[in-house]
Amino acid sequence: MLPAAFSTPVSLATVLPSSLAALSGERNDLGLPALDHVVVVVVDGLGAAALRARAGHARALAPLLGKATTIDAGFPTTTAAALTTLTTGTSPGRHGMVGYRVRDDAGRLTNQLSGWDDLMPPESWQRSRTVFEDAAAQGVHARAIGLPKYEGSGFTAAVLRGAEFTGGRTMQDRFDLGAEVLRTSGPALTYLYVAELDQLAHARGWESPEWTAALETLDSLVAAFVRGLGPRQAVLLTADHGIVDVPESGHVLFDTAPSLLEGVAAIAGEPRFLHLYAEQPEQVDRIAGRWREVEGDRSWVATRAEAIAAGWFGPVIDAEVGPRIGDVLVAARKRIAYYDSRDAARTGRTMIGQHGSLTPEETRVPLLRFGAAA
Known part of the structure; x- marks a missing residue:
């Protein structure tokens, strides 16, 4: 029997739609209260299993990790598909980002992160409206904070359209930009992307000292960041997929x-x-x-x-x-x-x-709540 993806009612697809609903005081799948600011921190590659295994190096994050605070990333567990699921609130069968490298309409094998061109235009290949577009239509300031090199990329145009993009070179830079957002008036929905753990996992493995050091940095930055939250502000921390080390x-x-x-x-x-x-x-x-x-x-x-x-x-x-x-x-x-x-x-x-497959190490990711969402 084949395993099922999206096996629980709460998945990566529910995170941003619920956040936007909370900014209007509406009921939502995550049960979030009425909020003025929501910052969704997306840690590329931070699987629940890896976080649990390195709990001693994540004193702010790991104590919040339990059965009720892990969700399905969906499938395939690859960044192109999973981030699109997050930002559109739809599954790959609807948004069309069904893999890392797939056959396009011209019969080419095309990379979904970097292979954008006139034959695979981001505005039509990715078929779903983003939550950021919905936010802008509702008068909510939508922002995306990521690496500067991603600004203007085809993938950014496909999955972050509708959000105002700001680049921060280091993890610290991006959390500093997030802190600036929280000092502005709401309502506001912010996506804050952390690339470093996934990059180190690919190069060194998630079981490496380098990955653990990056987790410690993330943990301390999140701890400092959430201490600055106001009474109607919340942070949700999640990931697009987990990681398996393959020798x-x-x-x-x-x-x-x-x-x-x-x-x-x-x-x-x-x-x-x-x-x-x-x-x-x-x-x-x-x-x-x-x-x-x-x-x-x-x-x-x-x-x-x-x-x-x-x-x-x-x-x-x-x-x-x-x-x-x-x-x-x-x-x-x-x-x-x-x-x-x-x-x-x-x-x-x-x-x-x-990553990419259906194992729990790849599909199960954290959903940790801070501030008014806790």
Whole structure:
């Protein structure tokens, strides 16, 4: 049986819509009270399991982590899809960001973070209205605080449209900018993005001393930040996905099993979640069968139709979204990552921390409340 994504009523998709509703004093899925300011801190890659494992290094964050303060990030657990789910309040089957690298309308394999161009315009490829656009229409000041290099990027245009973007080079810079926002009059909704833990996890692994040091920095910054909250101000801290450390011994070179490539025209996705595109529709079931036979003990293998029926992407209604999803999907459930040894550049094989699949380590993320939301 295939696992389900979005398995709980409260997920990453409910965070920003509930925050906006609270700014109007409306009832919301998170049960937030009426507020003037909400700052949503998004820590890229901070899974609930990793935070729990390093609880002694997060004295402000970890004590708040319990069963009631973890949520589903949804699927796939990749930044392009998950951040879009957060900022639109919709699932990938609706917003169309169904993976890290997918086949676009021109038949190209395109990176959803950096591959934007006239053939994949952000304003139409990402199909959902953002919560920031809704906020602006309601007279709520919507802001996004992130790394300066992301200002003006295609991905920012796709997922943060409607928000006023401000860049801060360091973690400290971004929290300082957030503190300035809290000194302005409301109502205001602010997204504050922390990239550093995900970057270090990829390079060193979340079990590394460098990752732990970054967690300590984050913890101290959050503790100082929330001490400055006013009576109708709140901070929600969450993440887009968790992380699994995969040693080189866990690299699976799929091209060394030639049968796995029979009938496969292209392979996209990312190492823990592959999208396989078939040469011909009639080959799909045979491709899925071969992958199940070889890899079924350590990965979930599903056809597109099976994955949609299992709710992996949420409802897939628009005809334009379905073909973006691979004909066959391979989601790792062990500590493995899939690579092609024919790739001379060894793309990605230096990464230690990885994500994209359906394991709890990747899908379960914190939702911590501070200030008036606590």
